[in-house]
Amino acid sequence: MTVVAGSLGYPRIGPKRELKKALERFWAGQSSEAELEEASRALRRDAWRLQQDRGLQHVPSNDFSLYDHVLDTAVMVGAVPSRFLGDGDQIGLDTYFAMARGARDVPAMEMTKWFDTNYHYIVPEFELDQRFRLASTKPLDEFLEAQTEGIRTRPKLLGPVSFLLLGKARHDGLRPLDLLEALLPAYEALLGRLEAAGADWIQVDEPCLVLDLSTDQRRALSTAYHRLNAAAPALRLLLTTYFGDLRENLSTALALPVAGLHLDLVRAPQMLERALPALPDSLVLSAGVVDGRNVWRTDLDRALATLRTAVDALGSERVVVAPSCSLLHVPVDLDQETALDPELHPWLAFAQQKVEEVALLARALNEGDDAVASTLQARRDEQARRRSSTRIHDPAVAERTAAISASMLRRISPFAKRKQLQQERLRFPSLPTTTIGSFPQTDDVRRARAGFKAGRIDAAEYDAFLEAEIERVVRFQEEIGLDVLVHGEPERTDMVEYFGERFAGVAVTQQGWVQSYGSRCARPPIIYGDVSRPEPMTVRWAEYAQSLTQRPMKGMLTGPLTILEWSFVRDDQPRAETARQLALAIRDEVGDLEAAGIRVIQIDEPALREGLPLHREDWDAYLAWAVDAFRLASAGVRDETQVQTHMCYAEFNDIMPAIARMDADVILIEASRSQMDLLDAFGRFRYPNEIGPGVFDIHSPRVPTADEIEALLRRALDLISRDQLWVNPDCGLKTRAWREVRPSLTAMVEAAGRLRASAPASTP
Ligand code: GLN
Ligand code: ZN
Numbered sequence: 001m002t003v004v005a006g007s008l009g010y011p012r013i014g015p016k017r018e019l020k021k022a023l024e025r026f027w028a029g030q031s032s033e034a035e036l037e038e039a040s041r042a043l044r045r046d047a048w049r050l051q052q053d054r055g056l057q058h059v060p061s062n063d064f065s066l067y068d069h070v071l072d073t074a075v076m077v078g079a080v081p082s083r084f085l086g087d088g089d090q091i092g093l094d095t096y097f098a099m100a101r102g103a104r105d106v107p108a109m110e111m112t113k114w115f116d117t118n119y120h121y122i123v124p125e126f127e128l129d130q131r132f133r134l135a136s137t138k139p140l141d142e143f144l145e146a147q148t149e150g151i152r153t154r155p156k157l158l159g160p161v162s163f164l165l166l167g168k169a170r171h172d173g174l175r176p177l178d179l180l181e182a183l184l185p186a187y188e189a190l191l192g193r194l195e196a197a198g199a200d201w202i203q204v205d206e207p208c209l210v211l212d213l214s215t216d217q218r219r220a221l222s223t224a225y226h227r228l229n230a231a232a233p234a235l236r237l238l239l240t241t242y243f244g245d246l247r248e249n250l251s252t253a254l255a256l257p258v259a260g261l262h263l264d265l266v267r268a269p270q271m272l273e274r275a276l277p278a279l280p281d282s283l284v285l286s287a288g289v290v291d292g293r294n295v296w297r298t299d300l301d302r303a304l305a306t307l308r309t310a311v312d313a314l315g316s317e318r319v320v321v322a323p324s325c326s327l328l329h330v331p332v333d334l335d336q337e338t339a340l341d342p343e344l345h346p347w348l349a350f351a352q353q354k355v356e357e358v359a360l361l362a363r364a365l366n367e368g369d370d371a372v373a374s375t376l377q378a379r380r381d382e383q384a385r386r387r388s389s390t391r392i393h394d395p396a397v398a399e400r401t402a403a404i405s406a407s408m409l410r411r412i413s414p415f416a417k418r419k420q421l422q423q424e425r426l427r428f429p430s431l432p433t434t435t436i437g438s439f440p441q442t443d444d445v446r447r448a449r450a451g452f453k454a455g456r457i458d459a460a461e462y463d464a465f466l467e468a469e470i471e472r473v474v475r476f477q478e479e480i481g482l483d484v485l486v487h488g489e490p491e492r493t494d495m496v497e498y499f500g501e502r503f504a505g506v507a508v509t510q511q512g513w514v515q516s517y518g519s520r521c522a523r524p525p526i527i528y529g530d531v532s533r534p535e536p537m538t539v540r541w542a543e544y545a546q547s548l549t550q551r552p553m554k555g556m557l558t559g560p561l562t563i564l565e566w567s568f569v570r571d572d573q574p575r576a577e578t579a580r581q582l583a584l585a586i587r588d589e590v591g592d593l594e595a596a597g598i599r600v601i602q603i604d605e606p607a608l609r610e611g612l613p614l615h616r617e618d619w620d621a622y623l624a625w626a627v628d629a630f631r632l633a634s635a636g637v638r639d640e641t642q643v644q645t646h647m648c649y650a651e652f653n654d655i656m657p658a659i660a661r662m663d664a665d666v667i668l669i670e671a672s673r674s675q676m677d678l679l680d681a682f683g684r685f686r687y688p689n690e691i692g693p694g695v696f697d698i699h700s701p702r703v704p705t706a707d708e709i710e711a712l713l714r715r716a717l718d719l720i721s722r723d724q725l726w727v728n729p730d731c732g733l734k735t736r737a738w739r740e741v742r743p744s745l746t747a748m749v750e751a752a753g754r755l756r757a758s759a760p761a762s763t764p
Pocket of ligand 2: 648
């Protein structure tokens with residue numbers, strides 16, 4: 001018997017974002033359901049063939065999704081919230097997309113991050129008398145579809161316990177896990193059908209095993225897997241976990257009646273030593289040794305050593321070689337990157353290359369290193385070149401990070417003193433108004449940028465366009481009477497990519513798309529070496545914008561943690577070290593903005609919370625270096641320079657002390673979804689600095705009225721003091737149209753004005 005090569009999932013979007021294009025055509029009414037289905041079928045077939053051709057034996061099916069695999073699971077078990085149900089219980093494509101994206105008067109289901117990735121899933125909703133049934137047989141259909149292509153796949157399911165835990169109950173008394181009994185028959189029915197269709201291995205993902213679980217939750221896993229195993233005894237269930245160490249849940253996982261267990265040995269190599277002696281006799285180990293979360297080539301020698309340890313302990317018939325997790329989280333094919341630095345190219349592997357690595361590792365185990373000797377040697381040489389490359393190592397950066405001192409992490413004076421100096425200089429009215437940075441990215445803006453990139457318009461022309469755009473945005477803000485202005489960010493496609501393009505040590509790709517949600521993809525920069533900032537990145541635009549107005553113009557930067565979180569990060573040094581380098585680069589920019597006369601600087605950190613480790617006991621360690629990185633980036637300014645930050649779309653209540661420790665003078669924070677909750681937390685915590693809770697939701701085309709905003713602000717004033725409160729939208733306005741932005745901001749400024757007028761005379 002030999003070692004098997006497997007995979008946990010392949011990107012769905014296609015090498016050229018074919019899925020995005022097919023979806024958008026369909027949504028725009030430009031193609032039929034049959035055409036969409038045809039495009040999806042081709043994507044599935046290509047992915048199966050590719051993986052099989054490259055030498056995988058366990059090729060997954062049902063890893064494809066038209067929008068999201070959690071949504072697919074909800075539909076599969078008939079968990080369609082009643083607001084989407086018409087007559088009859090057919091769940092057609094219309095219903096499916098309505099759940100994902102909303103329909104005329106029906107709001108979409110909520111979306112949130114998949115564990116610690118930047119992939120967003122649709123949050124299942126459970127109602128009071130929630131029923132389940134096997135409402136769709138997608139996993140079976142795709143298994144059969146692959147069979148007609150001559151490929152026997154390993155169907156992939158999201159396990160019932162993780163599915164419930166990822167969802168939320170729409171009623172207070174209801175706990176999702178209480179629904180397990182009701183849910184299991186749908187899974188049992190599906191497994192029965194798969195068994196009858198001749199399936200063998202089934203991959204069941206239970207990523208909740210890498211979270212802190214309660215006794216009840218562990219018991220639920222046991223109940224579930226005893227039932228599933230009994231429902232289809234001929235199937236072999238491979239229980240898959242990823243993104244971390246199972247810690248105390250390892251014994252739970254090992255006690256489940258499954259045929260195989262997948263461990264992420266990239267994130268948690270230390271698990272192997274604990275798992276091997278404890279693995280029950282017949283259990284197969286799927287060893288995740290190829291990093292499914294990052295873009296680096298695998299250190300094959302190290303991976304082989306890990307795999308040989310497993311083979312020695314278990315025998316080759318009980319080992320599967322695999323990526324650490326689904327390859328959903330990496331770009332599709334490196335070979336499309338023709339413009340990439342040739343020195344960097346051989347260090348990288350995207351999904352296709354990772355599949356090849358898995359196959360190669362299995363071959364080395366089965367046929368001996370000699371069979372792949374030349375590849376192994378070539379890889380060793382590349383690794384050595386990478387380790388010593390001058391592209392990576394910049395002594396100047398090393399010197400600077402070594403010289404970081406405690407005083408560099410501290411503003412000169414405490415907040416109370418700064419506040420006074422800033423007030424003297426900036427002379428804001430009470431309840432100052434501002435925005436988060438971006439203004440509508442109109443077709444004109446996009447067209448000009450694309451034209452410039454394609455060489456259709458030259459730099460001078462493009463600059464003139466940007467200046468005109470900035471002037472328009474500045475005049476508008478003056479006209480409606482905002483207090484702190486912004487330039488509108490027309491020069492930026494993306495708040496991370498813009499800086500990624502300008503840092504040394506960071507590369508950007510042409511086709512390195514990764515699915516973010518549905519049809520949306522992002523192209524994360526690749527941080528491959530020591531990071532520095534060769535020259536100012538934003539000063540020219542900030543300076544120009546400031547020259548147009550007497551009012552303070554904000555300098556707009558993306559913070560080190562957000563750049564770190566939304567990029568592929570080098571794997572040869574701790575994240576904290578990379579964060580420090582990014583922080584120093586941003587600090588340089590902050591210094592230059594200040595020197596250019598910019599009096600207010602905003603450093604956005606929407607992803608601060610996303611970096612939180614999955615286990616709560618690791619939070620403090622992360623927050624310690626993360627907050628230090630923000631402080632390093634921001635604290636180099638004079639007292640009278642105001643530092644603002646912005647965060648959005650996350651739960652902040654439980655990290656309030658860390659937010660306070662960032663010590664930004666002002667935090668502008670998304671709040672309109674949970675206004676009272678959030679402010680309550682800031683109030684209870686006695687947040688010391690100033691705060692601008694967003695007063696309208698920028699994701700909605702709805703224009704708020706001044707009355708509404710005034711009411712919100714009055715509620716805010718019940719919880720935080722008048723001299724702390726700012727007035728601003730939830731987030732950047734770039735996705736909105738001017739016809740929405742104009743009246744919304746006008747109403748906002750008016751509401752602030754009314755409250756000022758009604759205020760008791762302020763004491764100076
Ligand atoms: N300054 C950015 C903008 O206004 C912030 C975006 C964000 O928070 N994601 O677009
Ligand atoms: Zn935001």
